[in-house]
Amino acid sequence: MNQEYYLQQLEEELVIALGCTEPVSVAFAAALARKEAGYDDPVESIELQASVNIYKNAMSVFIPGTNDMGAAMAAALGAVGGDPSLDLQVLQSIGEEDIVTARKLCAEGKVSLDLAPRGAPSLYIDVTVRTKDHCGRAVVAWKHDLVMELERDGVQTFLNDTSQVQELTDSITVDDLRDIWDFATTVDVDKxxxxxxxxxxxxxxxxxxxxxxxxxxxxxxxxxxxxxxxxxxxxxxxxxxxxxxxxxxxxxxxxxxxxxxxxxxxxxxxxxxxxxxxxxxxxxxxxx
Incomplete structure (x- = not known):
């Protein structure tokens, strides 16, 4: 039994989140896309492609700090005021002005929604944020905070090594209940x-x-x-x-x-x- 392996699993799987993880992950992707587009000019439009479960789980839960629901509002908030460095606490920094701006973008039809392409993972979020002169894109997939791809003005700035996805899948199949029990009963609580x-x-x-x-x-x-x-x-x-x-x-x-x-x-x-x-x-x- 490898204690370090299970300690690493805890580090990877226990993540602080503010709000329901589906709308928050949409906001996270939108904030990443906005960062790629830059902050010099205001957001003009947002395009969201997401898997069905993302839309389903986002449509009936409130977004933290607001009285709003839905993936469109989550994307708008992430793009307008989200801080991508906070991961799934991305909306911790939003203020009332951000909420008003995000609502305006949604009301004016500036946030478009579409389904993820056929064959995409069951958890898939693709957000494009456009400003006056620039365009940013971010893809989050497989996990709510696993960034797969970033683009600025059509040029790829980051591409995740797909071995992370394979490691994620493999870890589910190799865990042994006896090893988990041994870890839980012998690990130093100070860790x-x-x-x-x-x-x-x-x-x-x-x-x-x-x-x-x-x-x-x-x-x-x-x-x-x-x-x-x-x-x-x-x-x-x-x-x-x-x-x-x-x-x-x-x-x-x-x-x-x-x-x-x-x-x-x-x-x-x-x-x-x-x-x-x-x-x-x-x-x-x-x-x-």
Whole structure:
């Protein structure tokens, strides 16, 4: 069992994300394309090609810091005010002026949407940003933050080595459950700072989701049901399974309506990150 291999897997798969990863990855690609086009002139138009799942998952969740949904708005925000150096926290830096500008681009039909070309990966985002004098393009595929290609004015400035994609596929097939168990039970906890950070981030949004009224309030509803349907949620009355479910659902409630709190995503999914950590943390607290 190679501990360094699994520590590297944690580093690669645990990524901080602000908002639902599908619209955020669109914003990330758009911000990269804008960087290629340059910042001297304002954005004139945006062209987005994406896989079906990207559009589906982006259409009904709020973008952090806004009351807006959809891939078009995510692309516009990323192009107008996104910071690509922040990866999946790309929209952390947007302000009210950026939101107004992005809405205007969408309202004026300056953001075009199209499906990814036939044969593209199931996760595929291709964004072209045009300014007065320049054009930038970015392609993100396979993973929400895996940059495959960059262009400026039709000239390729970056092309990813496709061996990264093969390594990603191979790692899924070579992992052994016994090795994973041995790693989990023998690794020096001092090497797991990233896991500690995961617990802190994901726990914070779970608490926010339980205290506030967000979305369908699934988490709060479970906690209320534990008190016989009373108006005030009380997780202390819950069984172990309901306790874990309530906190996990509360975190998802808050995240999917665009609460401006980051989560630690797992394998490209914020909700997977929550479901991989909040039930375990909740069970530990419940059992003392």
């Amino acid at each position: 797991l700072d990233l896991v500690r950070q995961t617990i802190e981030l994901n726990d914070k949004i779970a608490v926010e989701g339980m205290l506030g009224s967000y979305g369908l309030e699934v988490g709060r509803s479970i906690a209320k049901a534990c008190r016989g349907g009373k108006d005030v949620p009380d997780v202390e009355c819950c069984s172990l399974s309901d306790y874990c479910a309530a906190w996990t659902a509360a975190a998802t409630d808050a995240r999917m309506v665009g609460v401006s709190l980051p989560v630690m995503s797992n394998s490209g999914s914020g909700n997977q990150g929550l479901t991989a950590t909040i039930p375990v943390l909740s069970a530990a607290r419940f059992l003392g």
